[in-house]
Amino acid sequence: MDDKKTNSKTRNAIMEAAGKIFAEEGFSKATVRDICRQAGANIAAVNYHFGDKKGLYLAVLKYYQEISFETYPPNLGIRETQTPEEKLRVFIRSFLMRIMDEGRPAWFGKLLAHEFSEPTWAFDILVEDMIRPSYQLLMEIVAAILGRGVKERKVLLYSMSIVGQCLYFRHSHPVISRLFPREAFGAKQISELADHITRFSLQGMREEKNKNNPEVKKCKKK
Amino acid sequence: MDDKKTNSKTRNAIMEAAGKIFAEEGFSKATVRDICRQAGANIAAVNYHFGDKKGLYLAVLKYYQEISFETYPPNLGIRETQTPEEKLRVFIRSFLMRIMDEGRPAWFGKLLAHEFSEPTWAFDILVEDMIRPSYQLLMEIVAAILGRGVKERKVLLYSMSIVGQCLYFRHSHPVISRLFPREAFGAKQISELADHITRFSLQGMREEKNKNNPEVKKCKKK
Amino acid sequence: MDDKKTNSKTRNAIMEAAGKIFAEEGFSKATVRDICRQAGANIAAVNYHFGDKKGLYLAVLKYYQEISFETYPPNLGIRETQTPEEKLRVFIRSFLMRIMDEGRPAWFGKLLAHEFSEPTWAFDILVEDMIRPSYQLLMEIVAAILGRGVKERKVLLYSMSIVGQCLYFRHSHPVISRLFPREAFGAKQISELADHITRFSLQGMREEKNKNNPEVKKCKKK
Amino acid sequence: MDDKKTNSKTRNAIMEAAGKIFAEEGFSKATVRDICRQAGANIAAVNYHFGDKKGLYLAVLKYYQEISFETYPPNLGIRETQTPEEKLRVFIRSFLMRIMDEGRPAWFGKLLAHEFSEPTWAFDILVEDMIRPSYQLLMEIVAAILGRGVKERKVLLYSMSIVGQCLYFRHSHPVISRLFPREAFGAKQISELADHITRFSLQGMREEKNKNNPEVKKCKKK
DNA sequence: CATGAATGAGCCTTCATTCAT
DNA sequence: CATGAATGAAGGCTCATTCAT
Numbered sequence: 001m002d003d004k005k006t007n008s009k010t011r012n013a014i015m016e017a018a019g020k021i022f023a024e025e026g027f028s029k030a031t032v033r034d035i036c037r038q039a040g041a042n043i044a045a046v047n048y049h050f051g052d053k054k055g056l057y058l059a060v061l062k063y064y065q066e067i068s069f070e071t072y073p074p075n076l077g078i079r080e081t082q083t084p085e086e087k088l089r090v091f092i093r094s095f096l097m098r099i100m101d102e103g104r105p106a107w108f109g110k111l112l113a114h115e116f117s118e119p120t121w122a123f124d125i126l127v128e129d130m131i132r133p134s135y136q137l138l139m140e141i142v143a144a145i146l147g148r149g150v151k152e153r154k155v156l157l158y159s160m161s162i163v164g165q166c167l168y169f170r171h172s173h174p175v176i177s178r179l180f181p182r183e184a185f186g187a188k189q190i191s192e193l194a195d196h197i198t199r200f201s202l203q204g205m206r207e208e209k210n211k212n213n214p215e216v217k218k219c220k221k222k
Numbered sequence: 223m224d225d226k227k228t229n230s231k232t233r234n235a236i237m238e239a240a241g242k243i244f245a246e247e248g249f250s251k252a253t254v255r256d257i258c259r260q261a262g263a264n265i266a267a268v269n270y271h272f273g274d275k276k277g278l279y280l281a282v283l284k285y286y287q288e289i290s291f292e293t294y295p296p297n298l299g300i301r302e303t304q305t306p307e308e309k310l311r312v313f314i315r316s317f318l319m320r321i322m323d324e325g326r327p328a329w330f331g332k333l334l335a336h337e338f339s340e341p342t343w344a345f346d347i348l349v350e351d352m353i354r355p356s357y358q359l360l361m362e363i364v365a366a367i368l369g370r371g372v373k374e375r376k377v378l379l380y381s382m383s384i385v386g387q388c389l390y391f392r393h394s395h396p397v398i399s400r401l402f403p404r405e406a407f408g409a410k411q412i413s414e415l416a417d418h419i420t421r422f423s424l425q426g427m428r429e430e431k432n433k434n435n436p437e438v439k440k441c442k443k444k
Numbered sequence: 445m446d447d448k449k450t451n452s453k454t455r456n457a458i459m460e461a462a463g464k465i466f467a468e469e470g471f472s473k474a475t476v477r478d479i480c481r482q483a484g485a486n487i488a489a490v491n492y493h494f495g496d497k498k499g500l501y502l503a504v505l506k507y508y509q510e511i512s513f514e515t516y517p518p519n520l521g522i523r524e525t526q527t528p529e530e531k532l533r534v535f536i537r538s539f540l541m542r543i544m545d546e547g548r549p550a551w552f553g554k555l556l557a558h559e560f561s562e563p564t565w566a567f568d569i570l571v572e573d574m575i576r577p578s579y580q581l582l583m584e585i586v587a588a589i590l591g592r593g594v595k596e597r598k599v600l601l602y603s604m605s606i607v608g609q610c611l612y613f614r615h616s617h618p619v620i621s622r623l624f625p626r627e628a629f630g631a632k633q634i635s636e637l638a639d640h641i642t643r644f645s646l647q648g649m650r651e652e653k654n655k656n657n658p659e660v661k662k663c664k665k666k
Numbered sequence: 667m668d669d670k671k672t673n674s675k676t677r678n679a680i681m682e683a684a685g686k687i688f689a690e691e692g693f694s695k696a697t698v699r700d701i702c703r704q705a706g707a708n709i710a711a712v713n714y715h716f717g718d719k720k721g722l723y724l725a726v727l728k729y730y731q732e733i734s735f736e737t738y739p740p741n742l743g744i745r746e747t748q749t750p751e752e753k754l755r756v757f758i759r760s761f762l763m764r765i766m767d768e769g770r771p772a773w774f775g776k777l778l779a780h781e782f783s784e785p786t787w788a789f790d791i792l793v794e795d796m797i798r799p800s801y802q803l804l805m806e807i808v809a810a811i812l813g814r815g816v817k818e819r820k821v822l823l824y825s826m827s828i829v830g831q832c833l834y835f836r837h838s839h840p841v842i843s844r845l846f847p848r849e850a851f852g853a854k855q856i857s858e859l860a861d862h863i864t865r866f867s868l869q870g871m872r873e874e875k876n877k878n879n880p881e882v883k884k885c886k887k888k
Numbered sequence: 889c890a891t892g893a894a895t896g897a898g899c900c901t902t903c904a905t906t907c908a909t
Numbered sequence: 910c911a912t913g914a915a916t917g918a919a920g921g922c923t924c925a926t927t928c929a930t
Contacts, residue, residue: 641827
């Protein structure tokens with residue numbers, strides 16, 4: 001079951017340290033010196049095991065992406081028999097958990113955040129490998145909720161509104177903690193946040209939904 | 223009317239170039255060399271006029287913050303006689319314009335974005351000087367919409383949902399342009415976006431609003 | 445009269461040290477660290493004054509080329525009234541002096557030798573700037589000696605035979621000094637060498653010359 | 667007949683790759699990494715089989731020297747019954763073939779050329795083992811041509827003139843191909859070159875020869 | 889008021905070599 | 910007999926900063 005590349009002690013130590021430091025500093029500010037020092041390894045070890053800084057970064061990215069998706073698969077708990085609304089709730093919850101986790105898998109979230117704010121060459125890979133599938137799943141759910149005949153741009157707009165909320169609760173921490181030191185939006189509040197975002201978004205889509213499903217009598221729902 | 227610091231030609235050129243480069247690259251990736259080259263100034267000019275790189279950054283930040291807020295004041299067009307819903311629409315529109323503008327005032331938006339994703343020592347200043355007032359205004363509007371008695375945390379949650387959407391439409395460009403090359407969400411689509419976010423958010427708050435304003439008959443709206 | 449680039453003390457010291465070290469080691473083996481240490485300058489000075497190692501190398505090359513050609517111009521002492529044979533003697537002497545000088549201008553000869561044995565990107569520049577004119581001059585002299593109607597390839601072959609001898613007396617030093625420790629072929633023997641090469645070559649071309657000047661009676665010459 | 671050192675597959679692969687790369691790059695620019703990669707061997711194999719980079723280089727040098735001399739012995743085709751002039755022609759031809767061959771044995775020529783332009787510690791060995799015998803043979807031939815009583819320095823001068831020509835036709839390729847793209851002096855032109863050099867040199871020595879053999883009537887030759 | 893010159897720390901990378909199995 | 914792993918020294922280069930005029 002072991003990955004063939006995982007048998008080196010130094011290599012693992014570097015992966016660990018690199019994950020942490022890249023997550024904290026981003027690609028360009030992180031230095032291989034720091035990483036190696038923290039890993040207790042020689043500087044040249046990076047070149048030996050990963051070719052160069054880029055290679056290390058890519059390896060780190062892929063590794064923690066795997067961990068993250070194994071721990072929180074995008075369709076975690078989604079069953080085909082569920083209603084689209086239920087699926088959305090599950091999706092949001094899973095998405096939040098993936099990006100807000102504070103454990104080791106969380107590094108991936110931070111790596112991602114850095115890529116977002118200053119995309120490197122690795123960004124294209126990330127988009128294709130993980131963002132696109134997630135987006136596709138979300139848009140299918142949203143389309144199902146909005147009903148047939150809805151334009152794709154509408155679906156995209158609503159999906160982005162949902163994703164935007166999730167990401168903001170993740171990234172706004174530096175701001176919110178300064179503005180409202182007493183409020184916290186962390187891993188422990190995931191349930192509350194998922195609930196809030198789900199309800200807010202489902203209501204936000206109701207008008208469009210009704211437009212596309214005119215036969216359903218208004219004021220009957222729930 | 224002239225600021226006392228504005229009388230040097232070199233100084234102005236540096237401010238201009240620094241605004242552009244800091245906005246593009248962020249604080250740490252931007253180099254004083256690049257800035258001075260672009261400004262046609264000597265490399266020592268930065269330290270001469272601004273002390274050091276940090277000083278320049280701070281000056282740039284404050285300068286473009288002023289410009290940005292003069293151009294798009296947070297309460298742009300908001301009149302006291304408007305309903306909270308109208309105020310929200312105006313706020314969102316103004317907010318979007320401020321962060322999505324592509325002209326010189328836009329540099330501030332980009333500077334802010336960089337600060338957001340990797341806060342520097344200047345972050346605290348920014349939060350107090352410009353984010354807090356904006357947030358306060360938004361939360362007042364949201365509170366007015368939700369009605370009396372609503373808990374502050376609720377207000378915060380809804381406000382964050384709104385802000386999150388706006389920011390995401392601003393920052394998601396690298397992702398969306400890759401996922402859906404044909405769709406665009408730029409300065410030209412501000413009207414569409416403002417409309418979408420406003421309607422989505424107003425609906426999203428309806429349930430909570432109704433809960434706090436039980437006397438209003440359901441199913442009567444619109 | 446001063447070059448505009450020559451007013452910096454450090455710059456001059458680096459040019460001096462770089463000339464020596466590049467001449468000794470060649471481009472790739474020489475290190476900027478060594479050069480700067482020897483010049484008493486900071487490592488970053490190279491970047492400041494010359495951009496990078498390549499820039500320094502090019503500057504050195506051009507500088508010492510100038511010195512060398514000012515000291516020993518290819519047509520040194522050649523007058524139009526001289527016979528081609530006399531011109532050849534002068535050319536060979538001048539060529540030998542240029543490549544065998546042991547003073548500062550000699551660095552250029554060594555630089556050239558390194559470029560010859562492992563051409564860098566600077567080789568093309570050198571060929572055009574200094575080798576081509578020299579070759580052209582030599583080939584004109586040789587063509588004049590051989591008489592009209594001689595094929596260009598013949599001219600080239602004879603010219604190369606001449607140049608080959610000159611260069612070998614310059615570069616064979618490591619070999620000869622080991623094989624025949626008592627013999628010396630240095631700057632002090634230039635007269636002897638010039639004489640030898642000139643006579644050897646003039647005789648070497650006689651047959652071809654007579655073929656092209658049949659009217660001249662054999663056995664009458666000299 | 668097999669050398670005792672020739673029984674390891676890896677060792678042979680390294681010798682092969684090293685020959686090629688050392689020939690192309692010279693000792694200092696060649697890297698053991700490249701060599702091992704090209705040989706399909708582990709990077710530690712060099713140190714295992716040859717001690718270190720120097721050891722490998724020496725082994726390569728000796729090996730290809732052997733091959734080269736087996737293929738083109740310096741006295742290739744020289745018979746004692748030949749006149750000195752005939753011997754010279756044969757020597758020059760053989761010498762040119764050895765240094766201009768493009769096959770595997772040619773690697774030695776290139777190795778030699780690198781040693782020539784930047785002698786390493788291995789240079790002394792080479793001089794003694796292969797240059798000295800060659801030179802001795804050539805000088806004997808030249809002495810025989812020039813006749814008795816000629817001073818050794820004269821013999822040396824003429825020999826160097828001959829060797830210089832041969833080497834130049836070998837090494838001038840980078841220059842000539844730039845100056846006269848249409849002319850070629852490669853392995854295919856060896857006959858032409860050998861002929862040219864032989865005639866040129868024999869004529870070049872005629873005066874000295876006649877001086878030492880006064881009884882021969884001038885103007886009788888050919 | 890301004891600048892050309894110079895600095896030292898730090899960056900990523902590459903090298904030949906050695907260790908441990 | 911051989912190798913994957915690891916090492917330390919050194920390479921060229923770039924940075925923000927300071928000096929001296």
